[in-house]
Amino acid sequence: MTTHYLVLSGLLFAIGALGVLVRRNAIVVFMCVELMLNACNLAFVTFARQVGNLEGQIIAFFVMVVAAAEVVVGLAIIVTIFRTRRSASVDDANLLKY
Amino acid sequence: MESHIAEIVQHTGGVIGNSWLMIAFPLVGAFILLVFNRFTNRWGHLLGVAMSLASFVVAVLAFFELIGFGPEERRRAVHLFEFIPGMPGEPAMVDMGLLIDPLSISFALLITGVGSLIHIYSIGYMSHDEHRRRFFSYLNLFVAAMLLLVLADNYVGLFIGWEGVGLASYLLIGFWQFKPSAATAAKKAFVVNRVGDFGLLVGMFVIWTSFGTLAFKDLGAEVNGVQNGTTLAIGLLLLLGACGKSAQLPLQSWLLDAMEGPTPVSALIHAATMVTAGVYLVVRSGAFFFPEGSGAALAVSIVGAVTLLAGAIIGCAKDDIKKGLAGSTMSQIGYMMLGAGLGPAGYAFAIGHLITHGFFKANMFLGAGSVMHGMNDEVDMRKYGALRKFMPITFVTFFIGYLAIIGFPLLSGYFTKDGIIETAVHHQPILGWLAVLGAGITGFYMSRMVFMTFFGEKRWADDAHPHESPLVMTVPLMVLSLGSLGLGAYLVLNGTLYRFLSPAVGGDPAAAPEFHFVTTPGLATLALVAVGAAFAWMRYGRAEVPAVQPRGSFLTTFARRDLYGDALNESLFMRPGQWLTRLAVFFDNRGIDGIVNGLAAGIGGSSGRLRRIQTGFARTYALSIFIGAALLTGALLLVGNI
Numbered sequence: 001m002t003t004h005y006l007v008l009s010g011l012l013f014a015i016g017a018l019g020v021l022v023r024r025n026a027i028v029v030f031m032c033v034e035l036m037l038n039a040c041n042l043a044f045v046t047f048a049r050q051v052g053n054l055e056g057q058i059i060a061f062f063v064m065v066v067a068a069a070e071v072v073v074g075l076a077i078i079v080t081i082f083r084t085r086r087s088a089s090v091d092d093a094n095l096l097k098y
Numbered sequence: 099m100e101s102h103i104a105e106i107v108q109h110t111g112g113v114i115g116n117s118w119l120m121i122a123f124p125l126v127g128a129f130i131l132l133v134f135n136r137f138t139n140r141w142g143h144l145l146g147v148a149m150s151l152a153s154f155v156v157a158v159l160a161f162f163e164l165i166g167f168g169p170e171e172r173r174r175a176v177h178l179f180e181f182i183p184g185m186p187g188e189p190a191m192v193d194m195g196l197l198i199d200p201l202s203i204s205f206a207l208l209i210t211g212v213g214s215l216i217h218i219y220s221i222g223y224m225s226h227d228e229h230r231r232r233f234f235s236y237l238n239l240f241v242a243a244m245l246l247l248v249l250a251d252n253y254v255g256l257f258i259g260w261e262g263v264g265l266a267s268y269l270l271i272g273f274w275q276f277k278p279s280a281a282t283a284a285k286k287a288f289v290v291n292r293v294g295d296f297g298l299l300v301g302m303f304v305i306w307t308s309f310g311t312l313a314f315k316d317l318g319a320e321v322n323g324v325q326n327g328t329t330l331a332i333g334l335l336l337l338l339g340a341c342g343k344s345a346q347l348p349l350q351s352w353l354l355d356a357m358e359g360p361t362p363v364s365a366l367i368h369a370a371t372m373v374t375a376g377v378y379l380v381v382r383s384g385a386f387f388f389p390e391g392s393g394a395a396l397a398v399s400i401v402g403a404v405t406l407l408a409g410a411i412i413g414c415a416k417d418d419i420k421k422g423l424a425g426s427t428m429s430q431i432g433y434m435m436l437g438a439g440l441g442p443a444g445y446a447f448a449i450g451h452l453i454t455h456g457f458f459k460a461n462m463f464l465g466a467g468s469v470m471h472g473m474n475d476e477v478d479m480r481k482y483g484a485l486r487k488f489m490p491i492t493f494v495t496f497f498i499g500y501l502a503i504i505g506f507p508l509l510s511g512y513f514t515k516d517g518i519i520e521t522a523v524h525h526q527p528i529l530g531w532l533a534v535l536g537a538g539i540t541g542f543y544m545s546r547m548v549f550m551t552f553f554g555e556k557r558w559a560d561d562a563h564p565h566e567s568p569l570v571m572t573v574p575l576m577v578l579s580l581g582s583l584g585l586g587a588y589l590v591l592n593g594t595l596y597r598f599l600s601p602a603v604g605g606d607p608a609a610a611p612e613f614h615f616v617t618t619p620g621l622a623t624l625a626l627v628a629v630g631a632a633f634a635w636m637r638y639g640r641a642e643v644p645a646v647q648p649r650g651s652f653l654t655t656f657a658r659r660d661l662y663g664d665a666l667n668e669s670l671f672m673r674p675g676q677w678l679t680r681l682a683v684f685f686d687n688r689g690i691d692g693i694v695n696g697l698a699a700g701i702g703g704s705s706g707r708l709r710r711i712q713t714g715f716a717r718t719y720a721l722s723i724f725i726g727a728a729l730l731t732g733a734l735l736l737v738g739n740i
Contacts, residue, residue, distance in 0.1 A: 020720050090716045097714030 005046040012039035026078045026088045030071075037067050102442075103385050104601035106197065106251075106315040109174035113159040114198045118178060120160070120206060121249065123152040125242035131235030139231050143224075146234030147217045150241055154210035161203050172601050173199040175251050175315060182254070192312060197251035201602040204449060204595075205248040205378060208456045212370045213241045215574035219464050220362040222571035223471060233273060233360065240266035244371055248378055253302050253312040256379070260298065260343065263372045264291050270367060271359040283355035290352040294342010298379070301335030304328065314382070321386045333387040333394025336379055337401065344376030344431050346405045351663045353428055354412070357420040361467030364420055369427045369463050370456035377431065377452055380438040381445050385604050390441025399439030399522070403529040403536075406432025408661055410539035414546070415657030417647055418477045419466045422547050423459070426503065429536060430455045436533055437518040440525045442605025446596035447517035449603075450589045454510035457581035458502040464575055465496035468567040469551060473558070479550040480645050481559055486552040488564040491572045493552050495579040500548050502582040504541045504627050510586030513613060516620050517590055521611070523619040534619055538626025545634035550643055557645050 012035055019032030041060040048056025082088045109115060127149030131142050138145065164172055174197075181194035196202075217237060224230040243262025250256045272284030306312055308328050309320040321329065340346065345353035356368050367373070380388055380398055388395040409429030416422040430451070437448030470477060472489060486493040502511040515537065523530030558564070566572070589595040593610025600607040614620070656662065 017724060021717055021724065024717075093716070094714030098709040098712045 002046045002050045005042060009039045009042040009046065012036075012042065024089045024091050026081070026090050029090055030074055030078065034067060034071070037063055102600055102606050103318065103604045104170045104173050106173045106175045106199075107171055109176055109198070113156065113163045114174050115176055117156060117160050117176060117196055117198055117249065120153045120156045120210070121242050121245045123149045123156070123242075124238040124245070128235045128239035128242060131231055131238065136231070142231030143221050143234045146238050147214065147221065149238055150210065150214045150217045153241060153245065154207075154214045157203065157206040157210045160198055161207060164198060164200070164203055169597070169601050169607060173197065192252060192254045194255055195251040195313075196249045197314060198249070199602040200598045201378075201381065201449070202248045204453065204599070206245060208453055209241060209244050209248070209371050212456050212460050212578070213237075213244075213366055215577055216362045216366040216370075216460065216464065219365075219467075219571050219574040220360075222568050223362055223467055224360065227360075229273070233270075236266055236269045236273070237362075237366070240270070240367060240372070244375070247375055251314055253305065253314075256382075257298060257302065260339075260375065261295065263367070263375065264288065264295070264343075267291075267356070267363075267367050267372055270363040271356045273360055273363065274358070277358065279355075280358040283352075283358040287352040287356050290349050291342045294339045294349055294376075297335045297338025297342065299339075301332050301339060304332050304335065308332070317386050323389070325389065325392055329387050330393050333383075333392065334397060336383055336387060337394065337398055340376030340379045340398075340435070341401060342376075343379075344373050344435065345428050346376065346401050346432065346435060347408055348663075350405060350408065350428055351660065351667055354421050354424050354660055357418070357424050361420065361463060361470060364424070365460045365463035365467070368424065369459040373427060373431055374434065374452045374456070377434040377438050377448060380435065381449060381603055384438070384441075384445060388439065395439045395441065396526075397439070399436050399526055399529050402432045402435025402437070402439060403522075403532045404432070405429070406436060406536040407532060407539070408432075410536050410543060411657045412660055413543040414539060415650070415654050417479050419469070419479050419482075419547065419551065420463070420477055422479070422543065423463055423466060426540070426544065427459055429540065430459065430503070432536070433515060433518050433533060436522055436529060440521050442600065442603055443596075443611055444518065444521050444525070445603045445605065446593070446599050446611075447514055447521055447590070449599060450586065450595045451511075451514035451518055453589065453595075454502065454514045454582070454586045457578050457585055458499040458510060461499040461575060461578035461582050462496055462503070464571070464578065465492050465499065468492040468571055468575065469496075469564075471567050471571070472564045473562050476559065476562065479547065480643060480647065481557055481562075482551045483554045483557040483643065484552070485564055489566050491566055491575065495572075495575040496552070497548065498579040499582050500544050502586070504544050504631065505537060505623060507615075507624070508587060510582050510584070513586035513590035516623060517611075517613065519619050519623055520614070520617055530619060534623050534626060537623045538630045541627030541630030542634050543630075545631040546638045549634060549639040553639050554643055557643065 016032045016035035016039060019035065020029050023029050023032065041063050044056040044060045044063070046056075048054060048060075078088060081093055085092060127146055130145065131138050164174065167174075175195055176198065177193060177195045179194050180190040182190060182192040184191045217234070220230075220233065220237065224233050227233065240263060243259050243266055245259070247256055247259025247263060250259060268284050268288045271287050272281050274280045275284070302312060305317070309317060311317060311320060338349075342349045353368060353373065357364055359368070384395075388398060406429045409425045409427070409432055411425075413422050413425030413429060416425060434448045434452050434455070437444035437451065440448075469482065469485060469489065469492060472492075473482065473485075476482070498509070502509040505512045505515050519530060519533045519537065521530075522533050590613050593612070596605065596610045597607050599605070600610075650658070659665065
């Protein structure tokens with residue numbers, strides 16, 4: 001019964017991870033991260049229903065809150081980088097290295 | 099052999115009960131002079147003399163209290179404090195206390211008596227030195243340490259005093275430390291003495307592990323006359339210590355260089371008292387580790403006999419008056435060691451010679467100092483000559499000391515040295531006849547010294563204005579020469595010293611050896627001394643002494659170079675030591691440093707390559723995290739623990 005939800009969650013997570021690895025645009029990478037988070041949320045909720053308690057659902061809310069906070073910080077950073085470098089490519093921001 | 103050593107009695111009260119004052123007075127003097135420094139410059143020397151005299155007064159009072167007891171009760175121990183506490187509930191490992199017995203009080207009287215005279219003399223001798231106060235503080239320190247050495251009732255206290263006199267000797271040899279030669283000589287004395295101290299220290303370790311005590315009063319019962327390999331080893335180790343302190347072969351090389359110190363120091367430390375500490379050590383340990391006829395005692399005698407000849411030969415070739423006297427000191431301590439190896443009969447003469455030598459050698463050293471004082475600190479006897487007219491008091495007192503040391507009949511040295519020679523001929527004929535030969539050489543080199551200094555033509559430098567020294571210097575000379583005159587007869591005739599010492603060192607008080615005036619070795623000694631003196635008169639009295647040192651034969655060079663003792667030390671110890679250090683430096687540079695530096699270079703190089711993986715591309719990092727997470731998940735699935 002819950003298998004479909006889990007397969008969907010896995011697919012979403014894989015799409016998100018692939019996006020993080022292959023896309024250069026910071027906004028898109030960011031959205032892919034959100035996709036992975038939501039794939040996790042889906043897995044939590046599915047398992048909560050399967051086990052029959054509320055803990056997984058509560059954790060899903062926590063993840064949303066953390067994700068919202070992360071969006072605020074992350075977007076602010078991306079915008080700042082874009083303003084100074086006129087680019088939102090994650091490969092251009094590579095000064096911090098050996 | 100039955101031991102006649104008296105039991106040690108615990109004592110409280112009276113002068114003897116407070117005999118720690120003897121040590122405390124000079125120690126406080128040294129402390130005040132060193133701590134209050136230049137504030138005491140004006141009266142520092144007076145304080146130093148006063149403290150030394152106070153110590154002498156205590157010693158004299160203690161002596162009279164001691165002879166108030168019967169001969170068998172004259173070993174009084176005074177407990178001071180618990181020095182090294184034992185385990186809880188057990189008695190102390192080392193109790194610090196003083197042992198006032200005939201042996202130690204004889205030393206205490208010599209140290210404080212001659213010491214005080216030399217303190218007084220130094221007021222005059224050091225009057226032009228701006229560091230006179232420092233000089234007196236060191237002298238006081240020396241007196242305190244030397245008294246601790248002879249008065250302590252255990253080896254630990256003795257060792258502390260032993261090191262204390264070593265320190266004072268170091269400080270005083272290097273007193274004029276701005277002279278590189280003095281600084282080097284001080285260091286040399288310190289280093290050579292360390293070798294001896296090593297022997298004493300290891301000897302004490304062996305005593306402790308074998309007998310469980312270091313106190314003289316318990317050792318007698320513990321050792322109980324048993325002789326085996328352990329006591330022989332202890333004896334030889336203690337002998338090594340004695341050799342270092344008393345400048346006996348093979349540790350003699352420091353004494354001649356030690357003459358770099360001011361002359362009163364040479365008189366007090368390097369003639370009269372400190373260098374005799376080795377003899378004290380042997381005699382004090384005699385009943386335990388050097389009994390008559392043991393191997394250790396024989397070793398003591400052999401060392402003494404060899405050194406007495408070596409010192410005498412060195413004395414023959416020295417043009418420096420102080421070095422000549424230093425060779426003579428070595429030689430005379432050789433006589434004492436020879437006597438100290440002959441059991442109780444020899445002890446009395448050894449200690450007797452030690453006391454009379456303390457007088458006549460201090461007398462001559464101070465006389466030499468008086469000569470130098472009048473001759474702009476010139477020490478080369480080739481630049482003296484005919485001084486008897488200009489320094490009458492110095493000449494007469496020096497001459498008395500000279501007659502005493504060559505053993506002129508009825509003077510101090512005659513009785514004590516002849517006593518040693520006679521006893522030695524009786525017990526160890528070969529060593530005894532060597533001592534007779536040594537006496538003949540003594541007659542030669544001492545006569546040479548007197549003739550070169552006080553007789554003949556003047557050979558002075560142009561700016562020399564010889565004059566008699568002030569009274570503060572000559573009065574100690576007079577007192578010491580009185581001792582050189584009569585002390586020997588008083589101590590030896592009737593066996594006075596033998597009977598006085600016998601409770602402390604053993605020996606049957608009823609069987610005091612009689613002094614024979616006419617004996618074969620005695621007459622042979624006198625004849626040889628006369629030959630030596632006559633030979634010296636021909637070479638240095640009648641004939642003109644060349645102002646420049648002639649080249650001399652092979653033998654002269656041999657003696658001038660101190661029998662190649664320094665060359666021997668250099669080739670045996672210094673050169674190999676240098677090779678060893680060079681090897682160690684090489685190993686350190688190439689080996690140890692190589693490993694450490696190589697390791698550091700390796701880590702640095704590999705980390706330089708490793709850091710290249712920090713590319714700065716966020717997606718690379720993300721990929722590595724992803725791969726890592728995937729591997730971790732795969733591993734967990736494989737183990738099946740999820």
